[in-house]
């Protein structure tokens with residue numbers, strides 16, 4: 001295991017310095033050590049080997065002053081430096097950093113998503129790798145986590161983590177989030193639960209997690225609640241994902257080299273049907289229509305969507321409300337128009353699922369089944 005960093009002299013020095021000052025690492029003060037014991041006991045039984053892949057985001061961000069909690073530069077701190085700033089990690093796992101990108105997650109596109117997923121898949125096949133943590137911007141964590149959840153062929157834990165505040169800020173959340181993510185990825189109880197997102201003391205399934213607030217640390221939510229918590233170094237699961245993931249799905253990242261174009265169009269009063277025509281002209285194979293309410297489509301939009309379908313483009317009715325099921329044949333006659341409904345998936349997640357589904361079929365009935373299954 002020579003590739004994995006052990007407790008370094010520097011880390012040990014930082015640790016003892018913090019114990020002496022008793023401020024920065026107050027959770028390691030003697031009175032708290034028994035509470036931290038489960039994590040240490042778990043780690044000492046056999047320390048897991050975890051690769052931490054850095055992609056950028058606020059967890060790799062830095063502000064000009066400690067009061068910059070929302071205005072700062074993201075994606076500037078290298079992953080090895082982030083790891084070194086949380087020396088407690090080396091007590092629970094042997095970790096190795098790997099920088100794959102240094103970007104804001106809004107800049108993820110199909111090409112980058114495929115590159116990341118393929119690298120994760122490669123690492124998961126190594127017998128000396130027990131789990132993966134991916135540091136990621138919070139903006140699109142939900143898309144990356146869902147994609148990995150659907151395409152990785154392994155039951156080893158994969159955890160995506162980010163932060164809402166840069167490490168330089170007062171009340172920075174990245175260090176604890178990263179520590180928690182490594183704990184979850186190291187814990188055998190996390191195996192077989194699909195790709196997870198760990199932030200703000202919570203463990204979410206990659207299928208459901210979504211960012212719900214622009215600046216608060218309490219921004220990630222799953223409509224049916226998180227799967228569990230991380231408290232005092234303990235990984236606590238209370239629920240399981242009900243929909244198929246990783247080993248149970250029909251997609252294998254090793255066999256996917258390109259994803260088709262899928263457009264997401266947003267509904268609003270006086271929406272412009274020309275947007276549908278533009279998506280079709282630019283080569284979209286499907287349009288996710290983030291419609292109002294239960295997937296309602298304005299009368300002035302229906303014709304352009306029907307025309308797109310007549311040209312072979314798949315039409316998926318989703319909802320811009322942020323949660324809930326879009327019911328087939330309710331607000332629109334989907335059977336008649338050969339349209340699809342998204343079930344409960346958010347438009348940006350429906351885009352991921354549709355792109356994957358289109359790599360195998362272009363049959364609207366089969367695509368509808370995919371939405372009801374995953």
Ligand code: GLU
Nearest residue numbers: 057058104105137138139
């Ligand atoms: N927009 C940036 C990103 O998603 C920063 C936001 C964040 O990481 O919290 O990478």
